[in-house]
Amino acid sequence: MADEASTPHKRDSIKSSVGSVAAQKRREHAVTVGKERRESLIRTKRLCRVGVSSGDADMPVDDDMSMDEEQSVLEDQTLKAVEELKHAIGYQGKGATQKRVNALRELRRLLSKSEYPPVEAALKAGAMTILVQCLSFGSPDEQLLEAAWCLTNIAAGKPEETKALLPALPLLIAHLGEKSTTPVSEQCAWALGNVAGEGEELRNVLLSQGALLPLARMMLPNKGSTVRTAAWALSNLIKGPDPKPATDLIRVDGVLDSILRHLKKADEELATEVAWVVVYLTALSNNATSMLAKSDLPQILVDRLASSNSLQLLIPVLRSLGNLVAGDTYVTNIILIAGREITENAIQALAKCLRSEHRVLKKESAWVLSNIAAGSIEHKQLIHSSEAVPLLIRLLSTAPFDIKKEVAYVLGNLCVAANEGSERPKLIVDHLVSLVGRGCLGGFVDLVRSADIEAARLGLQFMELVLRGMPHSEGPKLVEAEDGIDAMERFQFHENEDLRNMANELVDKYFGEDYGLDS
Amino acid sequence: MEIEESGIGLLFPQWKPVRRRFDPDAPFFASGNIERELLAKQVALDLTEEEKQQLRDTEGGGSSEVFCPVVGCRGRLKSLEDFEDHYNARHMASCSICSRVYPTSRLLSIHVSESHDSFFQAKVARGYAMYECLVEGCGVKLKNYKNRQQHLVDKHKFPTAFEFFKKAKSSKKHRQKVQKKQGLHKTDDASTAMQVEEESIDNLVSAVSKLSTSDSPSAISFGRRHTRGLNFVPRAIQKERRPDISSGQ
Numbered sequence: 001m002a003d004e005a006s007t008p009h010k011r012d013s014i015k016s017s018v019g020s021v022a023a024q025k026r027r028e029h030a031v032t033v034g035k036e037r038r039e040s041l042i043r044t045k046r047l048c049r050v051g052v053s054s055g056d057a058d059m060p061v062d063d064d065m066s067m068d069e070e071q072s073v074l075e076d077q078t079l080k081a082v083e084e085l086k087h088a089i090g091y092q093g094k095g096a097t098q099k100r101v102n103a104l105r106e107l108r109r110l111l112s113k114s115e116y117p118p119v120e121a122a123l124k125a126g127a128m129t130i131l132v133q134c135l136s137f138g139s140p141d142e143q144l145l146e147a148a149w150c151l152t153n154i155a156a157g158k159p160e161e162t163k164a165l166l167p168a169l170p171l172l173i174a175h176l177g178e179k180s181t182t183p184v185s186e187q188c189a190w191a192l193g194n195v196a197g198e199g200e201e202l203r204n205v206l207l208s209q210g211a212l213l214p215l216a217r218m219m220l221p222n223k224g225s226t227v228r229t230a231a232w233a234l235s236n237l238i239k240g241p242d243p244k245p246a247t248d249l250i251r252v253d254g255v256l257d258s259i260l261r262h263l264k265k266a267d268e269e270l271a272t273e274v275a276w277v278v279v280y281l282t283a284l285s286n287n288a289t290s291m292l293a294k295s296d297l298p299q300i301l302v303d304r305l306a307s308s309n310s311l312q313l314l315i316p317v318l319r320s321l322g323n324l325v326a327g328d329t330y331v332t333n334i335i336l337i338a339g340r341e342i343t344e345n346a347i348q349a350l351a352k353c354l355r356s357e358h359r360v361l362k363k364e365s366a367w368v369l370s371n372i373a374a375g376s377i378e379h380k381q382l383i384h385s386s387e388a389v390p391l392l393i394r395l396l397s398t399a400p401f402d403i404k405k406e407v408a409y410v411l412g413n414l415c416v417a418a419n420e421g422s423e424r425p426k427l428i429v430d431h432l433v434s435l436v437g438r439g440c441l442g443g444f445v446d447l448v449r450s451a452d453i454e455a456a457r458l459g460l461q462f463m464e465l466v467l468r469g470m471p472h473s474e475g476p477k478l479v480e481a482e483d484g485i486d487a488m489e490r491f492q493f494h495e496n497e498d499l500r501n502m503a504n505e506l507v508d509k510y511f512g513e514d515y516g517l518d519s
Numbered sequence: 520m521e522i523e524e525s526g527i528g529l530l531f532p533q534w535k536p537v538r539r540r541f542d543p544d545a546p547f548f549a550s551g552n553i554e555r556e557l558l559a560k561q562v563a564l565d566l567t568e569e570e571k572q573q574l575r576d577t578e579g580g581g582s583s584e585v586f587c588p589v590v591g592c593r594g595r596l597k598s599l600e601d602f603e604d605h606y607n608a609r610h611m612a613s614c615s616i617c618s619r620v621y622p623t624s625r626l627l628s629i630h631v632s633e634s635h636d637s638f639f640q641a642k643v644a645r646g647y648a649m650y651e652c653l654v655e656g657c658g659v660k661l662k663n664y665k666n667r668q669q670h671l672v673d674k675h676k677f678p679t680a681f682e683f684f685k686k687a688k689s690s691k692k693h694r695q696k697v698q699k700k701q702g703l704h705k706t707d708d709a710s711t712a713m714q715v716e717e718e719s720i721d722n723l724v725s726a727v728s729k730l731s732t733s734d735s736p737s738a739i740s741f742g743r744r745h746t747r748g749l750n751f752v753p754r755a756i757q758k759e760r761r762p763d764i765s766s767g768q
Contacts, residue, residue: 283543312558326540360551374536413536451602461534504678512680
């Protein structure tokens with residue numbers, strides 16, 4: 001009996017180290033802090049550290065991470081501040097306003113400086129009721145500003161903390177109105193943006209309380225940080241999954257016009273936030289997509305995509321363009337048609353993204369190209385003869401997996417034309433020969449080998465094109481040369497039945513018993 | 520421009536170009552969303568490049584945990600990139616005698632019994648049903664290779680061209696890859712040497728098998744026409760097989 005010569009399974013040696021308990025504690029702490037930091041980073045909420053009206057010059061931003069000891073000091077101070085505020089509210093005598101504002105300011109400072117503000121402590125001490133009182137109509141601007149700032153930062157953290165703002169919402173919305181000063185309305189918008197970023201439930205509350213219209217109006221002026229904050233808050237408010245807010249937003253008087261204006265002319269920071277609004281409009285609302293497709297937006301997006309070098313701006317611009325192309329045939333059939341300058345520019349700009357070093361740009365631009373390539377034969381010819389193809393072929397072999405998949409979609413779509421009438425798609429032999437000749441087959445065989453079902457499927461489907469469509473029956477030899485047979489054989493013991501059947505069908509049809517026999 | 524109509528009667532789902540649309544919260548957009556937040560907060564939170572990369576990798580939805588799709592494996596992989604290594608480590612069980620490669624140790628051991636064990640051949644000659652179905656859990660045993668083959672095709676929809684017996688050595692590409700990796704390992708000298716001499720071993724094995732009395736085609740390589748995965752049955756055996764298909768087990 002032969003011995004099984006399989007790879008020996010390694011076992012980790014059991015580690016033991018001196019002082020491992022302390023080390024363990026340090027590691028645990030690092031993990032929890034890391035986790036909190038990670039969560040705070042990926043939330044769509046934003047902490048406000050520096051005032052909207054550039055007032056406080058004396059505000060030192062605390063860079064150090066709060067360890068446990070400092071945190072408890074912070075919490076004590078917070079308790080004190082809340083108590084102080086309660087007294088100030090009760091006080092009726094001379095200088096009451098100043099007392100209140102000072103107390104608010106102290107609380108606000110505590111809530112703005114460390115990386116993890118003592119929100120829980122503040123809420124436990126009863127800060128919410130007081131802060132709501134501070135928002136009452138007729139209160140002086142400074143008071144409103146500081147109170148809204150405190151609320152902004154309370155809402156910037158954990159879900160239960162954000163939810164605590166429920167009693168304050170109607171007042172915050174009310175102060176968005178045109179009667180408020182800009183800093184106050186901006187700070188309220190910021191707080192509401194954080195609330196909206198929490199989740200669908202709170203979004204619905206805000207929408208039913210009428211937050212959309214005043215925020216939309218704040219986006220209309222030409223410039224100012226308020227416009228930017230309002231746009232950001234709106235992007236959180238309309239992000240769905242319900243498409244109605246998006247549809248409502250585009251219908252507000254002046255919104256479409258201001259979106260176009262900002263995307264065309266504004267500085268990159270403002271354009272970025274507005275672009276994100278467009279991302280959600282085009283991803284969720286068919287109405288909005290249709291309106292935007294017929295406006296100047298496609299041209300503006302292509303121009304920005306081509307001219308900007310700011311990753312922050314390029315991501316939402318690219319995605320908006322992608323959503324338009326994916327969502328409405330008007331864009332591919334009427335605007336981005338072959339022969340027009342805008343189409344050339346679009347493909348050039350997309351190629352620029354493919355060349356970028358940023359993963360997101362490469363992936364999403366390949367996605368957009370794949371959708372254009374799914375269009376007419378003229379579109380395929382246009383892309384096929386563009387600078388995009390050499391980039392795509394290189395990416396197919398070298399890029400990370402998620403990008404490879406999108407590239408595969410582009411290349412495959414270039415080789416097949418959808419047949420409007422009957423079911424059967426038509427093979428474009430010229431493109432297939434050209435792409436295979438440039439060495440893309442190996443990349444597809446790699447996809448066949450991967451553990452990802454979608455990728456393996458794509459790989460097998462492309463292999464079928466090659467096996468069927470290469471002239472002079474060259475297909476099987478080419479596939480064999482790239483170890484395609486080996487890759488297909490792997491499916492024999494693969495748990496996915498569809499893939500097994502697909503691979504089997506190809507093996508039987510093209511590498512059957514007669515394969516290689518020169519008869 | 521040459522455009523061809525595709526054939527009819529295929530079950531294979533041919534490539535169809537379609538526009539793909541994604542919801543805003545689809546995993547496809549996750550890495551872009553992460554990037555948005557990272558860029559917006561990097562100054563305030565003083566993020567290092569390292570941290571950013573870590574966040575992209577863990578939250579970015581690029582490649583999250585993957586399960587190995589080989590039947591019965593259930594191996595968990597950290598990312599898709601890890602899959603190839605896992606496959607090479609766990610599913611390339613190779614026979615130390617003839618260096619053929621199989622994806623599971625069970626299949627390897629079946630191969631070893633059927634190809635290299637005279638005791639096995641003796642029992643076959645006496646009429647015992649020794650050829651087990653390759654699908655784990657089926658349990659059926661057949662009296663000869665051809666019948667087992669037919670069982671696989673009929674009951675388990677294996678391709679008619681599938682040849683377990685001929686399940687060949689790992690592809691040239693893979694062998695080269697593995698050889699590079701194993702370059703430093705002394706213990707692998709033997710197998711490397713073996714791989715180099717595989718041609719001669721093959722001829723030896725085929726010569727020996729021609730002497731056997733079993734009616735199953737043993738490891739025949741009929742003068743290697745191509746270096747490829749599937750070896751095929753020579754015409755002499757093919758002619759034999761066709762009329763036999765009806766006499767099933």
